[in-house]
Amino acid sequence: MAAPGSTVAAAADAGEELVLTGVSKQYGSTVVLDVAHLVLRRGEVVALAGENGAGKSTMMGIVSGAVQADSGTVSVCGRVLHGGPLEAQRLGVAMVSQEFPLVGQLSVAENLLLGKRPGGNRALVDRKALDAEARRMLQRVGLQVSTRRRVDMLAVGQRQLLEIAKALGHEPVVLILDEPTSALAEAESKRVLEIAREHAASGGIVVFVGHRMHEVLAVADRVVVLRNGRVVADMPAREATEARMVRAMVGRELEVLHLDGAAGTAGTPAFEARRLCAANLGPVDLEVGAGEVVGVAGLMGAGRSRLLHVLAGAIPATSGEMSLDGARYSPRSTRDAVAAGVGLVPEDRKTQALLLDSPIRWNATLAVARRVAWRRLVLTPRRDRAAAAGIVAAASVRCRTPEQTARSLSGGNQQRLVFGRWMAVGPHLLLLDEPTRGVDVGAKAEIYKLVAEQRRKGMAILVASSELEELLTICDRIVVMRRGRIAATLARAEFSKERVIAAAALDSGARL
Amino acid sequence: MAAGPPGPTATPGAGRSAVAPAQVADTAPVTGEGVAAGGARAGATGAGKAIAGRALKGMVDIPEIGIVLAVVLAFVVFASINPLVASVSELQNLGVDLAGFGILAIGESFTIITGGIDLSPGSLTAFFCVISAWLLATAHLPVLLVFVVTVLFGALWGLWHGFLITRLGIAPFVATLVTFIFAAGANEAIAPNPIPFANTTFLAVAGSNVARVPVAVLVLVAIALVAWFFLERTYVGREIYAVGGNREAARLAGIPTARRTVTAYMVSGACAGVVGIIVASHLTSGTADSVSGWELIAIAAAVIGGVSLAGGQGRVVGVVAGAALLVVLRDGLVAVNVNAYYQSMVVGVVLLVAIVLDRFRARRLERSGGSTKGVPTARAGRESDAAAAGAPLPGLASLGGPEASSEEAQPKQPAY
Numbered sequence: 001m002a003a004p005g006s007t008v009a010a011a012a013d014a015g016e017e018l019v020l021t022g023v024s025k026q027y028g029s030t031v032v033l034d035v036a037h038l039v040l041r042r043g044e045v046v047a048l049a050g051e052n053g054a055g056k057s058t059m060m061g062i063v064s065g066a067v068q069a070d071s072g073t074v075s076v077c078g079r080v081l082h083g084g085p086l087e088a089q090r091l092g093v094a095m096v097s098q099e100f101p102l103v104g105q106l107s108v109a110e111n112l113l114l115g116k117r118p119g120g121n122r123a124l125v126d127r128k129a130l131d132a133e134a135r136r137m138l139q140r141v142g143l144q145v146s147t148r149r150r151v152d153m154l155a156v157g158q159r160q161l162l163e164i165a166k167a168l169g170h171e172p173v174v175l176i177l178d179e180p181t182s183a184l185a186e187a188e189s190k191r192v193l194e195i196a197r198e199h200a201a202s203g204g205i206v207v208f209v210g211h212r213m214h215e216v217l218a219v220a221d222r223v224v225v226l227r228n229g230r231v232v233a234d235m236p237a238r239e240a241t242e243a244r245m246v247r248a249m250v251g252r253e254l255e256v257l258h259l260d261g262a263a264g265t266a267g268t269p270a271f272e273a274r275r276l277c278a279a280n281l282g283p284v285d286l287e288v289g290a291g292e293v294v295g296v297a298g299l300m301g302a303g304r305s306r307l308l309h310v311l312a313g314a315i316p317a318t319s320g321e322m323s324l325d326g327a328r329y330s331p332r333s334t335r336d337a338v339a340a341g342v343g344l345v346p347e348d349r350k351t352q353a354l355l356l357d358s359p360i361r362w363n364a365t366l367a368v369a370r371r372v373a374w375r376r377l378v379l380t381p382r383r384d385r386a387a388a389a390g391i392v393a394a395a396s397v398r399c400r401t402p403e404q405t406a407r408s409l410s411g412g413n414q415q416r417l418v419f420g421r422w423m424a425v426g427p428h429l430l431l432l433d434e435p436t437r438g439v440d441v442g443a444k445a446e447i448y449k450l451v452a453e454q455r456r457k458g459m460a461i462l463v464a465s466s467e468l469e470e471l472l473t474i475c476d477r478i479v480v481m482r483r484g485r486i487a488a489t490l491a492r493a494e495f496s497k498e499r500v501i502a503a504a505a506l507d508s509g510a511r512l
Numbered sequence: 513m514a515a516g517p518p519g520p521t522a523t524p525g526a527g528r529s530a531v532a533p534a535q536v537a538d539t540a541p542v543t544g545e546g547v548a549a550g551g552a553r554a555g556a557t558g559a560g561k562a563i564a565g566r567a568l569k570g571m572v573d574i575p576e577i578g579i580v581l582a583v584v585l586a587f588v589v590f591a592s593i594n595p596l597v598a599s600v601s602e603l604q605n606l607g608v609d610l611a612g613f614g615i616l617a618i619g620e621s622f623t624i625i626t627g628g629i630d631l632s633p634g635s636l637t638a639f640f641c642v643i644s645a646w647l648l649a650t651a652h653l654p655v656l657l658v659f660v661v662t663v664l665f666g667a668l669w670g671l672w673h674g675f676l677i678t679r680l681g682i683a684p685f686v687a688t689l690v691t692f693i694f695a696a697g698a699n700e701a702i703a704p705n706p707i708p709f710a711n712t713t714f715l716a717v718a719g720s721n722v723a724r725v726p727v728a729v730l731v732l733v734a735i736a737l738v739a740w741f742f743l744e745r746t747y748v749g750r751e752i753y754a755v756g757g758n759r760e761a762a763r764l765a766g767i768p769t770a771r772r773t774v775t776a777y778m779v780s781g782a783c784a785g786v787v788g789i790i791v792a793s794h795l796t797s798g799t800a801d802s803v804s805g806w807e808l809i810a811i812a813a814a815v816i817g818g819v820s821l822a823g824g825q826g827r828v829v830g831v832v833a834g835a836a837l838l839v840v841l842r843d844g845l846v847a848v849n850v851n852a853y854y855q856s857m858v859v860g861v862v863l864l865v866a867i868v869l870d871r872f873r874a875r876r877l878e879r880s881g882g883s884t885k886g887v888p889t890a891r892a893g894r895e896s897d898a899a900a901a902g903a904p905l906p907g908l909a910s911l912g913g914p915e916a917s918s919e920e921a922q923p924k925q926p927a928y
Binding site: 312314333334335337338339344346351352353354355356357358362365366367369370372373376377378379380421 | 745746747748749750751753754757758760761762763764765766767768824825
């Protein structure tokens with residue numbers, strides 16, 4: 001029971017805890033984490049909350065040994081952590097995250113016991129011992145699959161439980177769960193929360209990061225809120241409310257977005273699709289009016305992204321008709337779509353939208369390079385720079401210079417940059433696929449503002465999103481997709497979460 | 513255009529860089545930094561570690577300047593050991609060699625910038641060396657038509673590569689490997705014996721000079737200028753970079769990625785045609801085994817010149833400087849009587865140093881970039897670095913910058 005003797009406040013800490021003292025981390029000139037003193041006790045589930053970039057990942061990284069702190073100490077049960085992930089594991093820290101994925105080609109048992117040798121220290125693998133040990137581990141999380149099954153044959157939820165089983169296999173004191181329920185259905189989520197409670201009840205410490213507030217409040221004993229790398233709130237879960245947490249996370253009141261003006265001018269819609277079909281999609285009938293924001297809701301795999309990609313010419317339509325501003329629209333490529341005035345802000349900006357290692361300038365003018373060019377050919381530096389500067393300003397991308405790489409921007413700024421690219425095109429139909437994925441609450445509000453602005457200007461906008469609140473906030477109308485078709489259409493007056501969820505999950509939910 | 517007066521005067525430096533050092537050689541006003549940087553590049557020793565460290569840092573900021581300094585230093589070293597290296601006739605030979613490697617490397621870099629690779633230029637060069645001689649001596653075509661047909665043939669062959677890659681989805685490495693093997697055989701089949709010719713116009717390509725500058729060097733300069741303009745001053749060029757930088761992003765932004773890719777391979781094929789003509793002219797015959805391994809030299813020149821093998825990064829000025837470094841090393845080592853084995857070893861070391869510096873720069877960028885994890889390519893942020901250094905962008909920085917500073921800035925250094 002030796003005290004972790006290194007720093008000031010450490011004297012009072014007994015050995016039964018996870019203690020962070022003066023832990024800080026900088027990237028370049030940005031301080032991403034600066035925790036003066038934080039104690040997590042055994043038997044506790046502590047929820048870690050904060051916007052993207054608040055320092056959650058860095059903090060978890062430091063505790064699990066994956067990230068090296070610039071200063072300060074982390075001690076687990078009185079032993080100070082020096083060194084990497086293996087050392088952290090030895091001290092009893094296990095983390096469930098996307099950082100250490102399972103090996104898809106190996107079996108469940110092999111994944112669970114990767115690097116271990118049950119059944120003695122022989123050169124050959126003892127399959128019987130392996131299976132027995134694996135079965136025991138699976139029981140702890142209540143996962144019923146064959147231990148011989150290949151992992152890439154498992155469903156997402158099963159994989160998540162498998163990862164937790166693997167983490168628990170290290171018999172950790174501290175169990176870190178990084179968004180363990182984000183990909184899971186209701187029943188599986190519940191099981192994960194139970195496991196977290198059980199681990200705490202048996203004397204462990206659970207660090208829980210989740211974006212679903214009700215889950216966080218249900219599972220946690222205590223809520224710690226980070227903002228700009230600092231602990232800004234630390235409260236018992238029974239005192240925490242959603243409003244209180246959001247205020248702590250954001251640090252200011254969020255602007256409430258008001259949709260003003262009439263939704264969608266009457267008359268011919270700006271965009272229309274009739275009996276539109278593509279692989280795994282349709283038939284879909286859809287209209288988007290000028291100055292109307294239409295949301296596309298639906299479960300994962302319902303075809304939201306697919307629909308947007310078909311409209312953007314990125315996936316060929318197999319049958320059906322589309323029209324844009326009254327004219328026939330049948331894009332055979334994304335080039336056709338852009339020429340006709342249809343732009344897509346894709347789901348994953350890093351792999352689908354940005355030239356990460358090229359200057360912001362290149363990224364900004366990517367879709368309009370030809371138009372910017374003198375005589376549609378010569379891209380003079382002056383024209384190029386002027387166009388890029390205009391785009392950066394219009395989308396309020398915050399950067400030192402348009403010559404820095406797109407990689408060096410924060411998520412929100414990257415997203416606005418992609419937005420700006422399309423606003424420069426001046427599309428008639430703007431397709432937004434998960435427009436605020438991976439951006440923080442503040443940046444979200446700014447993106448909503450951009451959307452509202454374009455709506456006022458009369459652009460037709462189609463937004464696909466897995467965040468229901470988002471759609472309920474910014475849309476005039478929501479279409480709910482299920483298995484590649486539109487299952488329901490809700491006008492703003494009929495908006496409610498229950499209706500959308502019911503329409504999205506009706507039959508697929510029953511079959512699961 | 514922002515590329516003001518220095519542009520035109522400085523650009524020939526790309527081709528002249530073999531000539532320019534001659535002026536430098538007498539006075540040798542090379543800065544300490546230049547010595548260390550070049551020293552590190554050339555694998556020579558002698559500069560203190562501290563200076564080398566500072567030099568490395570300087571080179572991190574503007575990559576091309578380091579290569580140009582290395583070329584100058586290597587030349588100065590060779591010229592001081594064997595003064596003949598700086599003689600006019602030797603420089604002219606050097607120029608013709610540089611024309612071949614430089615043009616090939618420019619074509620190669622187009623394909624690498626799209627995120628691909630072209631293994632065929634070496635074999636194709638030999639192939640077009642034979643074909644051009646055959647067209648002239650056996651088919652009796654007029655000489656200018658021979659040039660046109662040969663270059664078009666090269667472009668067509670590139671079109672074929674583009675077709676295999678974009679329509680059939682064959683990996684560039686494999687698609688061009690087929691040509692690499694096929695063309696080598698075709699050369700021998702067409703010309704079991706060298707095809708000699710005596711057309712004066714054809715022979716003039718590598719054999720005559722305009723104001724003491726070989727015609728081949730002028731061809732290189734012209735091609736380098738056109739390539740620079742195309743890549744860095746037209747929207748199509750920008751889109752070629754975009755295809756290599758992120759193919760899916762380019763596609764979703766409405767860029768015809770297949771067409772841009774095909775264009776790059778056509779440029780590479782056409783460049784092989786040009787070099788085939790130069791080689792034939794140099795040898796005064798179409799010879800089947802005239803060149804070997806040139807595709808690898810072209811790739812090496814591109815990489816040394818700052819073209820990222822991951823695609824999307826690299827500039828023409830760097831590519832030409834990279835080719836110049838290899839040519840100066842190759843010819844210089846011969847001139848100072850270094851054994852052929854050691855020549856290849858030196859080139860290998862230079863390539864290694866270039867790659868290591870590249871990683872060094874990428875790491876530095878990662879550290880300053882904040883949230884960057886696992887930067888896949890080096891070269892990122894060069895533009896911003898240049899901007900920070902106050903260099904005019906991107907026009908001058910691309911061509912005038914490094915070259916100009918090697919010719920203009922150095923004489924201003926205080927004499928020791």
